[in-house]
Amino acid sequence: MTTLAASPKLISKAPSGPIESRWTRHVDALKLINPTNKRKFTILVVGTGLAGASAAASLAELGYHVKTFCLQDSPRRAHSIAAQGGINAAKNYRNDGDSVWRLFYDTIKGGDFRAREANVYRLAELSVHIIDQCVAQGVPFAREYGGLLDNRSFGGAQVSRTFYARGQTGQQLLLGAYSAMMRQVEAGRVELYPRREMLDLVLIHNQARGIICRNLVTGQLEAYVGDAVVLCTGGYGNAYFLATYAKNSNATAIWRCYKRGALFADPCFTQIHPTCIPVTGDYQSKLTLMSESLRNDGRVWVPKKKGDTRPPNEIPEDERDYYLERKYPGYGNLAPRDISSRAAKAVCDERRGVGASGKAVYLDFSDTIREKGLDYIKEQYGNLFEMYQHITAEDPYRVPMRIYPAVHYTMGGLWVDYNLMSTIPGLFVLGEANFSDHGANRLGASALMQGLADGYFIIPYTIGDYLADASLPKVKPDQREFRETQAEVEAKLKRLLAIQGDKTLLEFHRELGLLLWDYVGMARNAQGLQQAIEKIRHLRQEFWQNVKIPGSNDMLNKSLEMAGRVADFLELGELMALDALQREESCGAHFREEYQTPDGEALRNDERFSHVAAWEYAGEDQPPELHKEPLVFEFVKPTVRSYK
Ligand SMILES: Cc1cc2nc3c(=O)[nH]c(=O)nc-3n(C[C@H](O)[C@H](O)[C@H](O)COP(=O)(O)OP(=O)(O)OC[C@H]3O[C@@H](n4cnc5c(N)ncnc54)[C@H](O)[C@@H]3O)c2cc1C
Numbered sequence: 216m217t218t219l220a221a222s223p224k225l226i227s228k229a230p231s232g233p234i235e236s237r238w239t240r241h242v243d244a245l246k247l248i249n250p251t252n253k254r255k256f257t258i259l260v261v262g263t264g265l266a267g268a269s270a271a272a273s274l275a276e277l278g279y280h281v282k283t284f285c286l287q288d289s290p291r292r293a294h295s296i297a298a299q300g301g302i303n304a305a306k307n308y309r310n311d312g313d314s315v316w317r318l319f320y321d322t323i324k325g326g327d328f329r330a331r332e333a334n335v336y337r338l339a340e341l342s343v344h345i346i347d348q349c350v351a352q353g354v355p356f357a358r359e360y361g362g363l364l365d366n367r368s369f370g371g372a373q374v375s376r377t378f379y380a381r382g383q384t385g386q387q388l389l390l391g392a393y394s395a396m397m398r399q400v401e402a403g404r405v406e407l408y409p410r411r412e413m414l415d416l417v418l419i420h421n422q423a424r425g426i427i428c429r430n431l432v433t434g435q436l437e438a439y440v441g442d443a444v445v446l447c448t449g450g451y452g453n454a455y456f457l458a459t460y461a462k463n464s465n466a467t468a469i470w471r472c473y474k475r476g477a478l479f480a481d482p483c484f485t486q487i488h489p490t491c492i493p494v495t496g497d498y499q500s501k502l503t504l505m506s507e508s509l510r511n512d513g514r515v516w517v518p519k520k521k522g523d524t525r526p527p528n529e530i531p532e533d534e535r536d537y538y539l540e541r542k543y544p545g546y547g548n549l550a551p552r553d554i555s556s557r558a559a560k561a562v563c564d565e566r567r568g569v570g571a572s573g574k575a576v577y578l579d580f581s582d583t584i585r586e587k588g589l590d591y592i593k594e595q596y597g598n599l600f601e602m603y604q605h606i607t608a609e610d611p612y613r614v615p616m617r618i619y620p621a622v623h624y625t626m627g628g629l630w631v632d633y634n635l636m637s638t639i640p641g642l643f644v645l646g647e648a649n650f651s652d653h654g655a656n657r658l659g660a661s662a663l664m665q666g667l668a669d670g671y672f673i674i675p676y677t678i679g680d681y682l683a684d685a686s687l688p689k690v691k692p693d694q695r696e697f698r699e700t701q702a703e704v705e706a707k708l709k710r711l712l713a714i715q716g717d718k719t720l721l722e723f724h725r726e727l728g729l730l731l732w733d734y735v736g737m738a739r740n741a742q743g744l745q746q747a748i749e750k751i752r753h754l755r756q757e758f759w760q761n762v763k764i765p766g767s768n769d770m771l772n773k774s775l776e777m778a779g780r781v782a783d784f785l786e787l788g789e790l791m792a793l794d795a796l797q798r799e800e801s802c803g804a805h806f807r808e809e810y811q812t813p814d815g816e817a818l819r820n821d822e823r824f825s826h827v828a829a830w831e832y833a834g835e836d837q838p839p840e841l842h843k844e845p846l847v848f849e850f851v852k853p854t855v856r857s858y859k
Pocket residue numbers: 261262263264265266267284285286287290293294295296297298299300301302384385411412413414447448449450459460461464465467468504506623624645646647648659660661662663664666
């Protein structure tokens with residue numbers, strides 16, 4: 216294979232040498248800041264989900280002065296609270312052969328060999344500390360009879376390594392991180408700024424030195440100065456309109472930093488989760504996840520016959536197709552998400568889907584209920600079953616759930632080096648907002664692991680290395696760069712309000728979402744992607760001429776908030792399609808119809824695409840510039856990813 220030279224903008228700083236000691240040796244070489252000097256530095260942490268709250272708590276614990284910002288009225292309401300199924304860690308409590316190496320291997324393979332080896336090994340290594348940290352905070356993980364923490368299995372793994380708190384793992388983990396952060400609020404080292412939306416980054420001498428926020432209650436623009444900015448603003452899957460994300464999740468912070476010079480990596484890598492409650496109508500605004508953990512005990516099937524409309528209990532066993540078990544016997548119902556999602560789409564495309572729309576498959580618990588009893592299911596998944604029943608008015612203890620894939624997670628995000636710093640000095644990016652660690656597909660239960668590894672165990676070390684060396688003259692919130700950036704933000708808000716067209720924001724967002732779903736969704740091809748780019752451009756032009764945003768700027772104005780986010784999605788959507796178009800291979804969640812094996816599996820092209828694609832903004836309506844960071848595999852040889 217020819218070796219690609221890394222773009223000079225993308226120096227990963229990933230260490231070399233034996234993989235087991237890379238992180239330790241890296242930490243040993245990082246510069247330190249004297250404990251008494253740390254309080255002189257102010258760190259702006261934007262976002263208080265798992266990544267942000269853990270980072271804020273840890274940085275403040277070290278002595279830094281931290282300011283945190285979030286959209287919600289309380290940091291506890293971040294989207295992380297929705298995480299259901301669990302968090303991976305290579306503890307090997309089950310004695311089933313797990314190890315740091317195996318978690319590393321599964322994650323590299325699960326991501327279809329499109330992630331940095333050094334990062335992924337570090338993630339696996341830190342996973343064991345995360346569990347200890349959370350237990351020490353009092354996170355009530357499920358326990359076995361003997362008292363040890365319990366585990367369950369998630370897709371893409373043959374060992375049981377997922378720690379969980381019923382179907383509320385994210386909530387419990389966030390309460391732990393939030394409590395740690397609030398301890399620091401009490402100690403005076405963290406200042407909370409809720410109901411603030413970061414709308415721009417302030418650069419001074421090309422360093423990140425502050426942010427401009429809109430106070431979402433008063434509409435006032437506010438400037439905040441810092442020595443470094445840590446973005447923890449989550450993923451951008453709401454670009455698709457219908458998604459499992461909290462409605463507030465958005466791309467604005469990372470997108471505006473992209474426009475200030477931070478490179479955006481692999482924007483087309485978006486995950487579509489196989490087990491969500493299917494869409495029921497045109498006016499739906501949100502989709503709901505049914506956790507992957509359910510696939511431990513539920514069996515996925517469709518009728519063998521096309522167009523079979525009989526209720527599930529009338530379809531005899533030999534007329535059912537348990538297609539995941541049939542096609543992927545090695546992993547069965549726990550095949551990874553990209554593979555399971557495509558398999559569901561394939562059977563529905565063959566007209567074997569179920570339910571009124573024909574766009575659903577069954578997730579059936581009857582065998583487990585027979586074998587292990589109702590109480591077992593209630594104990595494991597009670598709240599998920601309740602949620603399903605509330606939403607669909609069907610009782611999943613008696614009839615199989617109906618599920619279909621939906622947008623769930625974004626592996627792409629701002630490019631970061633091994634220290635989690637973006638291409639803008641002083642701008643760090645953590646959690647789902649960055650692109651690191653998951654490659655082209657995220658295995659279940661690894662987002663929480665990554666966000667917490669970033670916040671509790673990586674940024675506390677790496678930020679000091681930057682601060683120790685950076686030249687950081689005193690700056691004031693009223694100096695020229697802040698005033699200019701704030702004026703640009705204000706002009707944009709005024710421009711949006713001045714349009715006063717007659718099409719609603721929702722209409723624009725829904726149209727964009729449909730375009731992305733149809734052309735940049737579970738299956739993509741060159742023709743469709745070119746069409747998507749054209750159509751998104753037209754939609755964007757129409758938006759800036761004809762959107763209707765009621766109300767004014769000096770008040771709580773939900774429409775104005777959403778308008779800025781939709782405007783950003785309309786730009787990001789085009790970049791997602793462009794990135795998907797240039798990646799002429801199928802890998803992980805990015806499935807190009809032109810590149811598949813005879814039996815319909817993804818066909819990678821390692822020769823041409825074993826790299827991170829990072830895009831640089833080149834100005835309004837200018838094509839962005841593509842930079843490449845080669846991915847070198849010294850420890851896990853890229854092979855055809857088989858789960859059979
Ligand atoms: C339904 C569901 C279930 C999931 N279950 C699991 C699971 O079981 N296991 C797993 O590993 N992963 C799971 N995930 C994925 C995981 O929950 C997320 O990837 C993770 O929680 C993201 O954390 P984060 O801290 O990066 O961002 P978030 O939790 O999204 O937090 C973003 C923060 O940024 C703030 N913010 C955003 N924009 C701005 C702005 N412009 N200005 C100021 N503040 C801003 C928000 O207010 C919020 O505080 C699930 C996801 C969903 C949708």
